[in-house]
Amino acid sequence: MTRKVAVFGQMGVNFAPLIEEHFAAKYDDWQVVTWPCDDDTDARDAVLAECEAAVMSADYILTPGNFAALMTAPKLKILAQPWVGTDWLDAGFLPEGLIYCNAGGHAAPMAEYVLGTMLEHALELRNMHNDMLRGDWKRAGRNAAPEARHGDLLGKHVGIIGYGEIAQAVAGRAAAFGMNISAIARSKRDKTPAPLDWIGQKAELPKLLATSDYIILTCDLNEETEGMIDAAAFKQMKDTAYIVNVARGEVIDEDALFEALSEKRIAGAALDTWYRYPVNITNAEADPDRGGPYQGSKHDFNSLDNVLMTPHMSAHTFGADRGRYVSIAETLCSYADGSAIKRHVATGSGENIDGFQMP
Missing domain, CATH: 3.40.50.720 (NAD(P)-binding Rossmann-like Domain)
Incomplete structure (x- = not known):
């Protein structure tokens, strides 16, 4: 059975080849799928229905409705963000058991x-x-x-x-x-x-x-x-x-x-x-x-x-953006191998599933 990692957002789509190279290509049962954060929410929902892992870039989470839709993905087990800050995050609005990770490279x-x-x-x-x-x-x-x-x-x-x-x-x-x-x-x-x-x-x-x-x-x-x-x-x-x-x-x-x-x-x-x-x-x-x-x-x-x-750009370099997605790929490898998960910052409790507010 093919397991899918979904990469969401235009920046995510740009760096999806790194997830393929440093993660999916190493495993026979993993496939990378993408959605660029356009108006086709039916395509988004089709991706959400199948993904076990997901990576969301900033344009995805900052578009109203996207995060709530992600939280309904029936197979989702691990979710990663390509930045470090999690001050906006509450384990309560993550589904119970969902593994949440950030990224290095910044x-x-x-x-x-x-x-x-x-x-x-x-x-x-x-x-x-x-x-x-x-x-x-x-x-x-x-x-x-x-x-x-x-x-x-x-x-x-x-x-x-x-x-x-x-x-x-x-x-x-x-x-x-x-x-x-x-x-x-x-x-x-x-x-x-x-x-x-x-x-x-x-x-x-x-x-x-x-x-x-x-x-x-x-x-x-x-x-x-x-x-x-x-x-x-x-x-x-x-x-x-x-x-x-x-x-x-x-x-x-x-x-x-x-x-x-x-x-x-x-x-x-x-x-x-x-x-x-x-x-x-x-x-x-x-x-x-x-x-x-x-x-x-x-x-x-x-x-x-x-x-x-400056407009919150100190880590927004070509090298850093690449490094963050490589960091996420390494986290996904640890998940696929069943080893200690790198950059694990929270596990969902589901206690406040409707409590998300855009950061």
Whole structure:
């Protein structure tokens, strides 16, 4: 009997050959089927009726009705997402016994993004480029004025909140730049892992905030971390501190962040994760609060000159996307072999099967 793994969504269809190469081709009884997230829901339902395993990309889950339909698939035993964050997930709205998995492959590009934003802040490349467009050479190397100089990363202190795969990749790269590195982790460590100077738990967050030149957020969003960086936390930071958020927007209190940046209480921030997202990313939507371009917050971050804004793309590289689907293929291999399932993050309980809300 042929067992089927369904790959849903246009991005999933693009990478389905990797599921075939790294999973289905290794087994005689597995076949890859796809649905590109178009208007043909009859075709979707035909695929759902037969699949034992499924992979859903973001365009699938963000299209109303698709996730609910997936939860009715009669043969579905294992479901995988090609990204890491599961703060939206509740085992209660997964059918009882359904194995839910995430994917790896994101740490390196996200760490590169973090280092890129730190370098941009230190070197002020955008500012100097804009100066040059105006014919302004005041930052030239022969100008002896202190304000002509830019910063550097060597010897600076980077504090990382959360110490999983992403944070470890950031730490390794920061060490290569000669930075001093500390971290806050959820669980206590018996010893300080290289290349950190120290690692603590949440009680030591004030110490990290007070000593860091760069504060990097990589932690999960949960009840403990939501709003963790609040108005009081900003008061503990240096006025030269720079924040990079690749975690979730809600880890930082929205009002406190805007106030700290607009009043220049800290030097600036690079924000890749937000408090709200447009429904359709390819067709511009008007901002619901102020009109004009859609913003990721109720506040007008577009008006600030000390913010670098990106649309939740730090892990969206060719290499990372490929790596995520290879990671899922490896997870499916472990499922097919009956071994410990890689990247297993939840098992459905079915206690709140209608409780799903789009992330």
